[in-house]
Amino acid sequence: MTTQRVLSPFETGYFSASARFGSVPVAGMPLFVGSVVRGTVDAGPLRRVLAELAAVHPLLRCRVVAGGGDGALAFRVRPDFRPELDVADGGDEAYLRLVNSPQDWAAGLFRACLLRDGPSSRVVLVIHHGIADGRSAFALLDEMWRRYTALAAGTGLPAPVEHRLPDAVDTGLAPVVTDAEVTELLDLMAGAASGGPAPATLRPDADGAADDPLGRFALDRVELDAGTTGALAATARAHGLTVGALLCGAALAAVRALLEPAVGALSMVCGNAADLRSSLRPELPASTVLNCASGLGTLLAVDAGADPFALAREVSADVRAALARRDPARFLLAAQRVRGEAEAAALRARPTIAVSNVGRIPRHPTPVGLSVVRDEGYAMAAGMPPKLTAFTYDGRLTVQVEYDTAVYGRARMGRLGRDLEAALRQVARTPAPAATGLCDTAA
Incomplete structure (x- = not known):
């Protein structure tokens, strides 16, 4: 099974200082995708769902390491990785603070935030843009809701641990x-x-x-x-x-x-x-x-x-x-x-x-x-x-x-x-x- 692979030239740009893709500065860029909901989201089941997402999608639980003597970077799957979930109070201003905050990717390339604002909640998935695009991020958000809903119904969904990393x-x-x-x-x-x-x-x-x-x-x-x-x-x-x-x-x-x-x-x-x-x-x-x-x-x-x-x-x-x-x-x-x-x-x-x-x-x-x-x-x-x-x-x-x-x-x-x-x-x-x-x- 492939639990480590070298980053491609395209991916390397997202993990290199001051790199650009065309006119866009992409180095270290975070991707935020989430939902605003009426009602209270339970942090306990959400943590379990985040762990399931990381299990199913191996890039989510990777770290970036030096891959060899030539200094090339590589993705390495972390078998013990559990995504962090930050829980805080706040609405739109808290969301703006989040998207303006520097991200520490040393702790992982995937985490989430749960913001509570009176009768509403906001779930935000924070993903390093080097491992996901908008299309896969929104698909991941939909999978999160399917898993959370199934868990709330007492059934849950299978979460087989995938180890093989997709090719760049x-x-x-x-x-x-x-x-x-x-x-x-x-x-x-x-x-x-x-x-x-x-x-x-x-x-x-x-x-x-x-x-x-x-x-x-x-x-x-x-x-x-x-x-x-x-x-x-x-x-x-x-x-x-x-x-x-x-x-x-x-x-x-x-x-x-x-x-x-x-x-x-x-x-x-x-x-x-x-x-x-x-x-x-x-x-x-x-x-x-x-x-x-x-x-x-x-x-x-x-x-x-x-x-x-x-x-x-x-x-x-x-x-x-x-x-x-x-x-x-x-x-x-x-x-x-x-x-x-x-x-x-x-x-x-x-x-x-x-x-x-x-x-x-x-x-x-x-x-x-x-x-x-x-x-x-x-x-x-x-x-x-x-x-x-x-x-x-x-x-x-x-x-x-x-x-x-x-x-x-x-x-x-x-x-x-x-x-x-x-x-x-x-x-x-x-x-x-x-x-x-x-x-x-x-x-």
């Missing part, structure tokens, strides 16, 4: 993506870096100090009710688009309104997170705890007052083409094979706005007396470009505007969140287009 995503991609495909992408990136102006980005407007009383790392939530979310989905279908594409269109339009100059077209890049599980052979299920996240970007010329639907169609068509070319898989491998400064500059280029769309999250089972109000997910690092994290839980869309207040001021980012919400509500009220005899395909 770049290890799995190596036999799938050819060297020629990676070289082709590097050539394209080098050409793009040497031609044309850099994409417009939001200028820093904070004082550069990390002393915001509410915490350096911030999030503003846009929460739509089930009716508005349903109307937005219906509008997307009527226009041959996805909700994700419409979100990108609305976000680009909202960000363009904050950019200078206020008139004329600006070059902008919409970054999108991409899940590589479907690129692996065999395809990896979401239930496997592993970081399989990559990304892609769409370059657009965006006028002031641009139509979100037109922007959404551009993003949709470009994303479809990029996925057909397997750009996210090629990008992850290309980042390890940079040959010169032009390619390095292209990798460092910051998107104007980045979007991480988790998609639909299944409604979690809960014991009698508990009901989930909302799910949450958060990952941020110092100097990271602003991003949106979107997901739909129980028919309600949540979009989080996430940013570093040492770089981007709360007033302007708050306006971005309000403008984005207004744009999404307007899109949801937009009637279906007149029949043309053509049938668009949703991306």
Whole structure:
């Protein structure tokens, strides 16, 4: 059985000082995923469930060690590991303190917090981003609720101890993506870096100090009710688009309104997170705890007052083409094979706005007396470009505007969140287009 393996080049970045993946600083980045619930969560059964999760998913109970004489890092399974559970009182402010707290990964790569706020509770799983992506983290959260609910019912679920560590995503991609495909992408990136102006980005407007009383790392939530979310989905279908594409269109339009100059077209890049599980052979299920996240970007010329639907169609068509070319898989491998400064500059280029769309999250089972109000997910690092994290839980869309207040001021980012919400509500009220005899395909 494999109870130790060397970290891949992709994974090593998450455990190396000052490392970046593209424009994103990833070294030591924590991933927070959890649920706010009405009712009281019992810490005793929750501790047992956390131990079961660590038993089933071996990366959760690993430590990172020097793997050999060459200094390579390795994951080593800890047979005696039990995840820590911190229990405290507090609501939203306590949650913000948590996501702003430095994480000590020496004690383990997985732990949890239980926050109690009057009649409500908040369970937060804290996972090192080097061993999990958003998709597997939300799947782990759902498994936590299934196990907790079964335990409350007196049955429990089997928790067989798994020892074999899953292969890293770049290890799995190596036999799938050819060297020629990676070289082709590097050539394209080098050409793009040497031609044309850099994409417009939001200028820093904070004082550069990390002393915001509410915490350096911030999030503003846009929460739509089930009716508005349903109307937005219906509008997307009527226009041959996805909700994700419409979100990108609305976000680009909202960000363009904050950019200078206020008139004329600006070059902008919409970054999108991409899940590589479907690129692996065999395809990896979401239930496997592993970081399989990559990304892609769409370059657009965006006028002031641009139509979100037109922007959404551009993003949709470009994303479809990029996925057909397997750009996210090629990008992850290309980042390890940079040959010169032009390619390095292209990798460092910051998107104007980045979007991480988790998609639909299944409604979690809960014991009698508990009901989930909302799910949450958060990952941020110092100097990271602003991003949106979107997901739909129980028919309600949540979009989080996430940013570093040492770089981007709360007033302007708050306006971005309000403008984005207004744009999404307007899109949801937009009637279906007149029949043309053509049938668009949703991306």
